Amino acid sequence: MNLHAYAETHDVTNQVPPLDGANLYRQDLPLQEWVRRYQGEWADQALSEYGELAGGPLMQAGFLANENKPLFKSHDRYGHRVDLVEFHPAYHELMTAGISAGITSAPWTDPRAGAQVARAATMYLHNQAEAGTSCPMTMTFACIPALRLQSDVADVWLPKILSRQYDPRNLPIEQKTGATIGMAMTEKQGGTDVRANTTRAYPAGIGGPGQAYELVGHKWFCSAPMCDAFLTLAYTDKGLCCFLLPRHRPDGTRNQFYIQRLKNKLGNWANASSEVEFRGAHAWMIGEEGRGVPTIIEMVSLTRFDCMIGSSSLMRQALTQAAHHCAYRTVGGRVLADQPLMQNVLADLALESEAALALTMRMGKALDNPHNEQEAKFARLVTAIGKYWICKRAPAIINEAQECLGGAGYVEETILPRLYREAPVNSIWEGSGNVQCLDVLRALSKEAGVLEALFSELGDGHGDARLGAHIERLKRDFRDTDDIQYRARQLTEDVAVALQAKLLLEAGNATVSDAFMASRLAGHGRAFGTLPRGIEVEQLVARSTPNHG
Structure with missing residues (x-):
């Protein structure tokens, strides 16, 4: 018997072609x-x-x-x-x-x-x-808006920060062609409650904005510890203040900045996050003394925007992988993307992905117009709304995309496990869900004109009865202030969905906007893949399937 005839047990068939080298912009x-x-x-x-x-x-x-x-x-x-x-x-x-x-x-x-x-x-x-x-x-x-509050410090640092040269060398700022900035805000005992911080700042001279201090304390989370400097918070006798703390002192020696360990995180593996101590670390005060939170919030607002971008992009890559797989994989002799239930799932994922992208890009438009009062108020509110809602949706979308690939979506040879591990960080970093929803209430109730800016943006539903009814319910819900904190997540979700529906409707693609409102505003289904009858699923799937264009 020729045993070599059995060395190959099977032919490899029914596999999808690789997406390697696809243009992520042209296929989107x-x-x-x-x-x-x-x-x-x-x-x-x-x-x-x-x-x-x-x-x-x-x-x-x-x-x-x-x-x-x-x-x-x-x-x-x-x-x-x-x-x-x-x-x-x-x-x-x-x-x-x-x-x-x-x-x-x-x-x-x-x-x-x-x-x-x-x-x-x-x-x-x-x-x-x-x-x-x-x-x-x-x-x-x-970091740019915060540093611009302190022109003497900004004059030294901004040219390097705004450089398009990446310079990872561990050198004083004067010797570098480019610089990166990190952040160290939270401490063990407080977390998001930065008022509970204990790090102290002692003036090296006269003190005050732009002056040198020595910081003593710890930070439980310091993101990207190889950055050239960090925005951080510490107390003086006048309250919590914002500081720029460099890796090197002005004389070129290493600063008293000590890494205790790197965090062993669920995901985000390529990036280093750390615990650090300041043992008399040199730092410059940024902004008004005792106004550290309002100063650093300039930075936090933009990092929250990037959480929106981040989660939206993870959704898109998960959808890309799922749609590509289903366009080629056959089950029962039929391509998955041609099967009704899979079309329902893929179309639903495509709707969620595009809605997230729409709200994110609308936020970008608002940031492009900071001197427009309506746009500034819109950005103030939607930073928290978008950060909450889009970041909440990403893990579920990625998990559903994994299911489209079956077991192949659970192994590390695909990108999906990495996307799934990455997704939670955007909902946790820079304030988790409750923090965002309470910030929404704070903006709407305490900041003049923000509530009006929201309903001015939403309008009357733009001729769509479903959206119009949803907006009217929102107005009633905001007038009812009983237990409003208890209801903050539901209110934030309802506002997010209303804004997404309005943006999709305005964009003019009736296939997308009608499907979104029929599923999101009508309370239809709780899992992805529960779109109602009458949705043009084939067009939605085709719209988001990679074409290698």
Whole structure:
């Protein structure tokens, strides 16, 4: 008997072609349309080029950066304390690409119409390749408004922060071609309640805004500890204050900034998060003394916007993987994407993904118009609404996309497990769900004109009876203030869905807007894949299926 005849037990069939090298921008029709809708069409070529990069080399770098987590090196071989974090070259490749593309700087250095929208689209593409590197880029981008409050400090730091050169060398700021900024706010005993912080700041001289202090205390979460400086909070005798704390002191020596350990996180593996101590660390006060929270909130608002971008992009990449798989995989002799129940699931995922993108890009438009009072109030409110709702929806979408692939969606050779691990961080970081919903109530009840700005944006339903009825219910719900904190999540969800429905309706694609309102405003179904009859599911699926264009 010839046993070699049995060496091959089967032929490999019914497998989908790889998506390797796909242009993430050109294959994403909704993204192209929403960028154009909000005045970002001038960035089309740059976005196409970045989409090519993100779907190819950066996608591969993302896998490598996650397979090779950052390592903490506390001492050098001679026993000197160095407090360094070492990254795989793939991490640096991703950081170089993002910073070169203007993710950390473009809207500040070229504040034209659509600048925030184009930057959000670039981050949306980058984040699909690897989300961990978005953390330091987000904080570097978001620190600008806070630092501009202190012009003497900003004059030194902003030219390096706004540079499009990524310089990971551990050197004093004067010797660097570019700089990144991190954040260290929360402490063990308080978490989100930063008023419970115990870190103290002692003036090195006269004290006051722009002056040098020495900080003593700890931070339970310090994001991206290899950044060149960190915005942080500490108490003086006048209250909680904001400081910029550099890795190096003005004389070039290392600052008294000590990493205790790196966090062992559920996801976000390519990025280092740490626990740190300040042992007389040099820092400069930013903004008015005793007004640390209002100062640093300038940064927090933009980082929350990036949480919206981040979760939206994770949704999109999960949908891309699921739609691509189902376009080729056959079950029972039929392609999955042609089977009615799978069409229901994919169409539902596509609706949720585009609704998240629409609200995110509308937020970008508001940020592009900061001097417009209506837009500024809209941005103030939707930062919290979008951060809550979009970030809440991402884990469920990604899990549903995994189911579309079956067991293949649960193994690390695909990107879906990484997306699933990544999704919760955006709902937790920068204030979890309750914090966002209470902030929505605070804005609507305590800040003049915000409630009016919301209903001005929503209008009367734009001729759609379902949306009109939903808006009227919202008005009644806000007039009823009994137990309003108890109902804060439901109110926030209802506002988010109303805004998404309105944006989709305005965009003019009746297939998308009608399906969204028929399913989201009518209370139809609780799991994805429960769209009512009469939805044009084939068109919705086709709209979001990669075409390698």
